[in-house]
Amino acid sequence: MFVNKLSLQHYRNYDALNLDSFGDVNLILGRNAQGKTNLLEALLVLALTKSHRTSKDRELISFGQDHAAVSAEVEKKYGTVQVELRFSNQGKKAKLNGLEQRKLSEFVGALNAVMFAPEDLEIVKGTPGVRRRFLDMEIGQVQPSYLFHLQQYQKVLVQRNNLLKQAWGKEAELAVMLEIWNEQLVEHGVKIIKKRKQFIKKLQKWAEQIHDGITGGSEKLELSYLPSFGEAETEDEAVLLEQFMIKLSQMKDQEIRRGMTLAGPHRDDITFYINGNEAQTYGSQGQQRTTALSLKLAEIELINEEIGEYPILLLDDVLSELDPYRQTQLIETFQSKVQTFITATGIESINESRLQNASIFHVQEGQVQR
Ligand SMILES: Nc1ncnc2c1ncn2[C@@H]1O[C@H](COP(=O)(O)OP(=O)(O)OP(=O)(O)O)[C@@H](O)[C@H]1O
Numbered sequence: 001m002f003v004n005k006l007s008l009q010h011y012r013n014y015d016a017l018n019l020d021s022f023g024d025v026n027l028i029l030g031r032n033a034q035g036k037t038n039l040l041e042a043l044l045v046l047a048l049t050k051s052h053r054t055s056k057d058r059e060l061i062s063f064g065q066d067h068a069a070v071s072a073e074v075e076k077k078y079g080t081v082q083v084e085l086r087f088s089n090q091g092k093k094a095k096l097n098g099l100e101q102r103k104l105s106e107f108v109g110a111l112n113a114v115m116f117a118p119e120d121l122e123i124v125k126g127t128p129g130v131r132r133r134f135l136d137m138e139i140g141q142v143q144p145s146y147l148f149h150l151q152q153y154q155k156v157l158v159q160r161n162n163l164l165k166q167a168w169g170k171e172a173e174l175a176v177m178l179e180i181w182n183e184q185l186v187e188h189g190v191k192i193i194k195k196r197k198q199f200i201k202k203l204q205k206w207a208e209q210i211h212d213g214i215t216g217g218s219e220k221l222e223l224s225y226l227p228s229f230g231e232a233e234t235e236d237e238a239v240l241l242e243q244f245m246i247k248l249s250q251m252k253d254q255e256i257r258r259g260m261t262l263a264g265p266h267r268d269d270i271t272f273y274i275n276g277n278e279a280q281t282y283g284s285q286g287q288q289r290t291t292a293l294s295l296k297l298a299e300i301e302l303i304n305e306e307i308g309e310y311p312i313l314l315l316d317d318v319l320s321e322l323d324p325y326r327q328t329q330l331i332e333t334f335q336s337k338v339q340t341f342i343t344a345t346g347i348e349s350i351n352e353s354r355l356q357n358a359s360i361f362h363v364q365e366g367q368v369q370r
Pocket residue numbers: 011012013014030031032033034035036037038039059060061062063317343345
């Protein structure tokens with residue numbers, strides 16, 4: 001897919017912006033704090049309906065304004081789509097070709113985007129919560145039903161935790177209610193776990209291949225799902241359902257003591273191995289960064305596999321952190337297949353081969369010039 005036009009209104013430090021004449025490679029240049037990342041963020045927000053930097057939509061609205069709007073014209077295999085999001089105190093509204101969408105999940109997927117930013121190192125180095133967020137955002141982008149189960153699971157989890165907090169000494173009285181929440185928790189939890197395991201298996205296939213290329217064959221990258229119950233490989237829903245129920249009954253006393261749900265997809269994790277060693281613990285900074293990059297690049301292939309079209313690629317301030325060999329690898333892997341938006345403070349940090357066909361945009365205090 002290809003973004004032809006992008007318009008912003010009262011979005012972060014942009015008052016009104018209309019950009020077109022994008023190319024395959026778009027270089028967004030400017031000093032610090034001028035609005036480069038804000039541009040990439042706006043494209044990602046159109047893909048996911050939320051920002052990678054904040055969960056508070058209010059922050060996207062320009063200081064002193066009461067609403068923000070982002071829209072783009074996206075050329076896809078089967079025609080052009082107009083995507084539009086509007087943020088205000090009343091929440092967010094999504095439109096596809098001018099038609100308001102009742103559910104945001106029906107909007108997600110109209111534009112697909114993969115972003116690689118310096119903070120993605122946290123996918124490898126950070127807490128399990130960062131890795132779960134990575135899984136949720138990526139799977140949700142290509143499978144709207146995943147988002148449905150995730151939302152339902154989170155609702156049930158809150159209710160169940162509230163019940164557990166009051167259950168101490170009242171176990172018999174609350175047993176029926178707990179049974180009801182258990183059933184719903186397990187129903188949605190199993191769907192989430194199954195989809196995550198399938199995703200990781202597919203991601204592994206691409207990530208291993210890409211990582212092999214980037215490292216010149218010296219590193220083998222492997223991924224594995226780390227569940228809070230059962231074995232990593234089990235995908236059979238009936239088996240998962242039974243194992244989850246057994247785990248909940250085993251942990252019941254402990255859960256009541258601690259007032260929280262202690263097993264389920266909200267406690268799961270992923271482990272990365274480089275040549276058999278855990279990358280989180282034993283990987284160098286460079287290996288961890290390359291692992292994060294391989295995962296993101298694998299995702300591009302995966303999205304193409306799932307929907308038959310390549311997403312756009314957003315590279316925020318990362319090229320200068322890669323050595324020239326890795327920059328070239330990145331360039332050559334996706335050249336002419338994937339529309340790319342790159343931010344940088346200057347062109348001297350970027351490999352010259354990247355610049356030949358690039359459309360260059362200069363950003364200064366929320367204004368953009370070609
Ligand atoms: N809601 C908002 N309203 C107005 N301005 C905002 C809002 N949110 C952020 N900004 C401004 O946007 C600017 C930061 O933009 P951005 O993060 O895109 O910078 P950048 O050009 O990518 O810089 P760097 O090179 O440092 O990463 C800051 O000046 C910040 O004050």
